[in-house]
Amino acid sequence: MNRYPMKPTDPRIRAYTDDRIRTLLAELHERGRKFGLLFPSADIDHTLDGRVLVRFNTAPASTLLNLLTLLLDADRERPCDS
Numbered sequence: 001m002n003r004y005p006m007k008p009t010d011p012r013i014r015a016y017t018d019d020r021i022r023t024l025l026a027e028l029h030e031r032g033r034k035f036g037l038l039f040p041s042a043d044i045d046h047t048l049d050g051r052v053l054v055r056f057n058t059a060p061a062s063t064l065l066n067l068l069t070l071l072l073d074a075d076r077e078r079p080c081d082s
């Protein structure tokens with residue numbers, strides 16, 4: 001399957017509200033922990049030109065969505081512990 005990362009200029013990003021981004025950040029913390037990835041300071045920063053910025057050095061929310069996609073893919077590819 002060929003998927004491409006979401007770009008910060010993707011118009012779909014404007015549909016993500018602060019509350020939705022907070023929910024996605026919580027999911028990132030939960031899923032990242034399984035892989036030893038910690039994002040203790042990740043939080044919503046502010047909105048710029050209708051896009052929510054996430055505090056990874058004011059990264060756009062697309063960075064959060066792309067990280068979650070990678071973690072979800074990695075989680076799906078992990079072998080079962082049975």
